[in-house]
Amino acid sequence: MLKCSYDALNGIFAKIAENAKLYLPADKDGKTDYTKWAEGVEWSNALNTARSPKDFFFPQVEDLMKFKVEGKSIAIDDIREESEDFVVFGVRACDVRSFDILDRVFLIEPYDSYYASRREHGVIISCACTRPTETCFCKTFGIDCTNPGGDITVWRCEDALYWQANTEKGEKLLGTLGLESADESAVNAQKEQTARIMEKLPLAKLTTEGFGGGKTMELFNKPEWKSLSEACLGCGTCTFVCPTCQCYDVKDFNTGNEIIRYRCWDSCMYSDFTKMAHGNNRLSQVERFRQRFMHKLVYYPENNEGIFGCVGCGRCLAKCPISMNIVKVMKTIGGSAE
Ligand code: SF4
Numbered sequence: 001m002l003k004c005s006y007d008a009l010n011g012i013f014a015k016i017a018e019n020a021k022l023y024l025p026a027d028k029d030g031k032t033d034y035t036k037w038a039e040g041v042e043w044s045n046a047l048n049t050a051r052s053p054k055d056f057f058f059p060q061v062e063d064l065m066k067f068k069v070e071g072k073s074i075a076i077d078d079i080r081e082e083s084e085d086f087v088v089f090g091v092r093a094c095d096v097r098s099f100d101i102l103d104r105v106f107l108i109e110p111y112d113s114y115y116a117s118r119r120e121h122g123v124i125i126s127c128a129c130t131r132p133t134e135t136c137f138c139k140t141f142g143i144d145c146t147n148p149g150g151d152i153t154v155w156r157c158e159d160a161l162y163w164q165a166n167t168e169k170g171e172k173l174l175g176t177l178g179l180e181s182a183d184e185s186a187v188n189a190q191k192e193q194t195a196r197i198m199e200k201l202p203l204a205k206l207t208t209e210g211f212g213g214g215k216t217m218e219l220f221n222k223p224e225w226k227s228l229s230e231a232c233l234g235c236g237t238c239t240f241v242c243p244t245c246q247c248y249d250v251k252d253f254n255t256g257n258e259i260i261r262y263r264c265w266d267s268c269m270y271s272d273f274t275k276m277a278h279g280n281n282r283l284s285q286v287e288r289f290r291q292r293f294m295h296k297l298v299y300y301p302e303n304n305e306g307i308f309g310c311v312g313c314g315r316c317l318a319k320c321p322i323s324m325n326i327v328k329v330m331k332t333i334g335g336s337a338e
């Protein structure tokens, strides 16, 4: 375990930024989001960012390639830019877990080389939670917010910031920062304090019981989907703020001179999602709504050794304009006690 004083932090950020772009949560216009560090950018005190760090590895829009067609020949221009080293600092435990979920989608054969390259070049420095709030339920999915993982973990204790490397990549970076050794007593005390807060949170007893692989037909046919989905606007906000949603569309844009092939996030809540020549698979909002939650709570765990596709970050609880969210679905469809 290593530590640094809060006064030294700016110098450490500068040192990291010498060799890689550094992003950290910062406050701007009443909102907290990841911001590129430069002298004067302050690390936020907020619990989490509005948008998740998924954006760094799977951006909302990205150009994949350009091509020109002349007669029967096609010239492809590989324009990928995702090979720069970068560091994302201050990632919470829920968002760290989201990368395990995304990896199981993008890094299986045929693996997604755009995402894979960013995973290779990105270092994740997590930050343990000290003030989990009423919309947090990471514990439901077996996540320990006091021990968030990533390549390096930091603990924001009263006297100092404590650092620990968890991977080879993390060791390498931490070794360059010149931090002093420390014992673990302050970190252990903080972990216990946070665990006590977690136990008192309103969603502390929310369970995944009733969900998981093998329950497809039982849950798919529940009549409650209709009333739950009735007010859904199909706006897709829940999917865009979600750190684990990974659906995208691939489109071509003709500049008049060449074609740019790009991909952009899509949402299973949209009426034209996965629309095919014969029409759409899901014609009503109730079907689209059910798909989102069945995917996270039944289909994903069925295909991924029981791992759920939600990390309990609470963003959909905070952002849905009609206050619908995965917790309400779990309580209504799965009958979770709290
Ligand atoms: S559940 Fe809420 S955020 Fe998601 S699409 Fe419906 S209205 Fe929008």
Ligand code: SF4
Residues within 6 Å of the ligand: 238, 241, 242, 243, 244, 245, 296, 309, 310, 311, 312, 313, 314, 315, 316, 317, 326
């Ligand atoms: S479904 Fe909601 S709580 Fe779960 S990971 Fe996505 S945004 Fe977070």
